[in-house]
Each structure stands twice: as C-alpha cells, then as structure tokens.
Amino acid sequence: MMTSINPLIQVAQQLTLGPAVRQNHALEHATIVLLSRKFPEVRLSGISFAAGFFVFGDLPTEAILPAAQEALQLLRTTQPELAVHERCGTNLAVAGMLTGLSAMVVSKMRRPYSTANNAILASTAALVLARPLGLVIQRHVTTQTPNGSMRILEIKPTTVLGAPAHFVSTDNPEAARLFS
Numbered sequence: 001m002m003t004s005i006n007p008l009i010q011v012a013q014q015l016t017l018g019p020a021v022r023q024n025h026a027l028e029h030a031t032i033v034l035l036s037r038k039f040p041e042v043r044l045s046g047i048s049f050a051a052g053f054f055v056f057g058d059l060p061t062e063a064i065l066p067a068a069q070e071a072l073q074l075l076r077t078t079q080p081e082l083a084v085h086e087r088c089g090t091n092l093a094v095a096g097m098l099t100g101l102s103a104m105v106v107s108k109m110r111r112p113y114s115t116a117n118n119a120i121l122a123s124t125a126a127l128v129l130a131r132p133l134g135l136v137i138q139r140h141v142t143t144q145t146p147n148g149s150m151r152i153l154e155i156k157p158t159t160v161l162g163a164p165a166h167f168v169s170t171d172n173p174e175a176a177r178l179f180s
Helices: 007-016 019-038 061-076 089-107 116-142
Strands: 045-049 052-056 151-160 163-171
Touching (some): 007 019, 052 151, 089 116
Antiparallel strands (some): 045 052, 052 163
C-alpha cells in the first residue's frame, strides 16, 4: 500500500518527531488503550512511524481495525487525552535523562556535595519528577491529535523478532510534509 509520505520525508519525520509520527503515536496509544480494555489478559506495546504504527501482542487481526477506527474518532472528538499513555517509552526516556543528568551534576559539584548519598538523592528526586514531566512531554512534544486527513489504510499481521505484531498503515496527506 502506498502512502502519501515519500520515504525520505518519513525518515526525516522520524528523526524530528514530525507531525505524521506524532499523530500516529497518539493513535497508537489510543488503539492500545481500547484493545487493552477488550483483551485485558494480553500484554500490548507499540511503536510509531510516519507511515503507521506497530501493535505488539497476540491479538486477532480482525480486532485491530475497529479499535483503531474507534480510537481515531475518540481522539478527534471526545477523548483527546487517550493520546497520552502511562507506560509510554517517552516516560522512560525522560526518567533516564533526568536521572543521568542529576547524577552527573552532583558528581561535578565540589566537596562535600559530590557524595554518593547526594547522587542517590538527586537521582531519586529526578525519578519522582520524571513521571509528571514525561506525561507533559507526551502531551506537547511526542503526540498530536490526528488531523482530519488521517485515515487508516490497512492492518497487516506480522512477526517481529518472533513476537506477534500488527502494522497499522495510515495515510495523512496534511502531515505528509516535513514541516506541516
């Protein structure tokens, strides 16, 4: 299936968190929330790209499309908050960066402040701050409510490193440029 985003723009969007990636990231989160409600026993995860997103988990293929379509509708209308997910990798990245930076800052301080106790204290404080900050970064940086031109093209079942997965292909002409 051909998408409106050329491959070079897809790579550039991936590297710059372009609008197609951000909108697919929001749709991925909302789709996983809806699928988790229907299949609570299945462990789900995902990853987004400019041309769509993967849903990892042992699910029937026919369950993915209705969930993704409902998620798209909910994001655009009554539940845009579904774009933000508690277990998103953005939260982990924020936690890792803040913890590393806080420990590095303490290690560069002069004595008596550059102690292991202070590094542990600073790292713990960073982890506490990371959770709410990760949610804010998701809301304003790594996800975006899908625009009116986004549509779901198809669902392709596959395996990735031996794990069951589905690729949800999307098309989004309004987000197909690098800077839109």
